[in-house]
Amino acid sequence: MEPLVDAWGREIKSLRVSVTDRCNFRCKYCMPAEGLEWLPRDEVLDYEEIARLVRLTAGMGVDEVRLTGGEPLVRRDVPELVRLLAQTPGVRDLSLTTNGILLDKLAGPLVDAGLRRINVSLDSLSHVRFAEITRRDALDRVLRGLEEAERFPELRPIKINCVAIKGFTETEVPALAELARRKPYVVRFIEFMPLDADEVWRTDQVLSGAEIRALIEAEFGPLVELPAKPSSTSKRFAFADGVGELGFVNPVSEPFCSTCDRIRLTADGQLRTCLFSRREWDLKTPLRAGSTDDELAALIRWAVQHKELKHRINDPGFVRASRSMSQIGG
Ligand code: SAM
Numbered sequence: 001m002e003p004l005v006d007a008w009g010r011e012i013k014s015l016r017v018s019v020t021d022r023c024n025f026r027c028k029y030c031m032p033a034e035g036l037e038w039l040p041r042d043e044v045l046d047y048e049e050i051a052r053l054v055r056l057t058a059g060m061g062v063d064e065v066r067l068t069g070g071e072p073l074v075r076r077d078v079p080e081l082v083r084l085l086a087q088t089p090g091v092r093d094l095s096l097t098t099n100g101i102l103l104d105k106l107a108g109p110l111v112d113a114g115l116r117r118i119n120v121s122l123d124s125l126s127h128v129r130f131a132e133i134t135r136r137d138a139l140d141r142v143l144r145g146l147e148e149a150e151r152f153p154e155l156r157p158i159k160i161n162c163v164a165i166k167g168f169t170e171t172e173v174p175a176l177a178e179l180a181r182r183k184p185y186v187v188r189f190i191e192f193m194p195l196d197a198d199e200v201w202r203t204d205q206v207l208s209g210a211e212i213r214a215l216i217e218a219e220f221g222p223l224v225e226l227p228a229k230p231s232s233t234s235k236r237f238a239f240a241d242g243v244g245e246l247g248f249v250n251p252v253s254e255p256f257c258s259t260c261d262r263i264r265l266t267a268d269g270q271l272r273t274c275l276f277s278r279r280e281w282d283l284k285t286p287l288r289a290g291s292t293d294d295e296l297a298a299l300i301r302w303a304v305q306h307k308e309l310k311h312r313i314n315d316p317g318f319v320r321a322s323r324s325m326s327q328i329g330g
Contacts, residue, residue, distance in 0.1 A: 001297065003061040006273075006307040013231065013261040014064040015057050017050060018329025019078065021267050023071040025099050026135040027123075029163050030325045032197045033135060043268045047077075049287055051084040053265060056297050058090030062263075066095045066119075068329045070267065073102040079113040086114025095119065097161070097330065101138050103145025111152045118149055119159040123168075125175040133168065150184075159186040159247070164207040166192075170215060177216045181242035188234055188247035194313060195275065197324035203314075209235065209248030216246065231261045257310035263303075264329055271300065272328060273307035276321045 004012040021039050023031060045053075054065055065085055072078055078096075086094050095117035096110065103120070110118075122142060124130045130139040149155055162169065162176055169189070180187035189212045194201040217223060223237035223246065233256055234247035250256075257274075264272040269284025281303035286296060312318050321328065 001059050001061075004057070004301060004304050006304050008307070008309055010259070010261060010307070011061065012057075012263055012304055012307075013062055014066070014263070015054065015062045016066045016068055016262060016264045016329055017054065018069050018265065018267045019050070019067055019072045019081065020044065020070040020075040021327050022074055023069060023099070023326055024074055024101060024136070025071065025138070027099075027121075027163075028133055028135065028198070029165060029192055029196045029201075030330070036197060036324075036326070039268050043284075045265075045267065045269045045284060045287075047081045047084060049269065049284075050081060050265070051088065052287070052293075053269075053283060053296070054085055054091065055088050056293055057263075057300060058088050060297065060300070061090075063090055063092040064095075065091050065093070066097060068097040070326050070329070071099055071101075072096055073098050073106055079106065079109040079115075082110055082113040082115050093117065097121065098145075099134070100142035100145040101136075104141065104148045107145065107148040107152060107155065111154050116154060117157065117159075118155055119161050120146055120149070121161045121163075122146075122176075123162050124172045125179065126172070129168075129172060146185075156184075157186050157245075158184070159188055162187065162189050163192055164189045164209075164212055166205050166207040169207050169212070173212055173215045174219055177220060177246065180244035180246050181220065181239045182244070184243050186236075186245040186247055188249055190249040191252045193251055193275070193325075194318070194320055195325035195328070195330075197326070199320070203252075206252045208253040209250040210253065213237070213246075213248060231259050251311070252313055255310060255313075257308075260307075263307070266323075266327070266329055271303045273303055274311060275325075275328060275330075276311040276313070277308060278319065278322050279306075280322065 097119040100120040131137045226236040234249045237246045270280035
């Protein structure tokens, strides 16, 4: 089949699949403390439905698939989905983003099912601050999960995602940087985006990648820049004397929309062409109404034709996305 190309000439190579909107954490920058309604179960795509849509997009050139949520590991039998997707022709790179709390039990089954790459979200190595940001006392379990993941050499790289928030993250930076120096992890700082359900995001809460890099270099000395793929969301750096790597994902201070090659499938089968989309493309209804592969492929192509040129976070009059991060799939 023809590759999937949007109206601005960007070829779509990457699909993020949310397997559930549910989560066992309540990170302040993502979810409210309580009160977010879950999708009814019958609205959520089953594994065969997800696998069919992945197979279709892979047939149009998507070769990178990332499972996310909500928290993907709270969905029952996720390794079974991994097994299905790992066998899909064209899927070259299958990864998963998790808060890590269930990894101590699931790292082995996920690797066994064919998972080869993992991102673990971890914003602080202090018990108090971890609980403050996630509203859960679970740091030790996440660290155990990371250790378990490290036992499997097939699962590389292990990336750690830290959301960088002004007034919170500055004190966490030295310990997180030290983790990347000491361990074979890629520790990535991601700028806080206006996708929080509480809608407290303000421009002055964004701690930029440049500011964090300056904090790290002041403590550890100059970092060495590493080459990155053109479609990469992150700038990569190494320590002169370290094992792991650092990354800075700067969607607010240095947007990378011009090389964006991603689309997203929500847990309820809506295709989103940008994190900040106000519009979604319903794939679930035609999928369940018996549409053929060709009909679904045409719908996906049509949606991609309408992919947004860029997010408008920094523009006056910016309007937030139609759903918050945990409902979209980060
Ligand atoms: N539960 C999984 C996890 O914790 O990684 C997967 C879903 S989570 C929504 C995916 C990623 O989005 C996490 O790394 C999280 O830190 C990030 N995230 C959530 N809200 C964000 C925001 N407002 N700005 C930037 N990143 C955010």
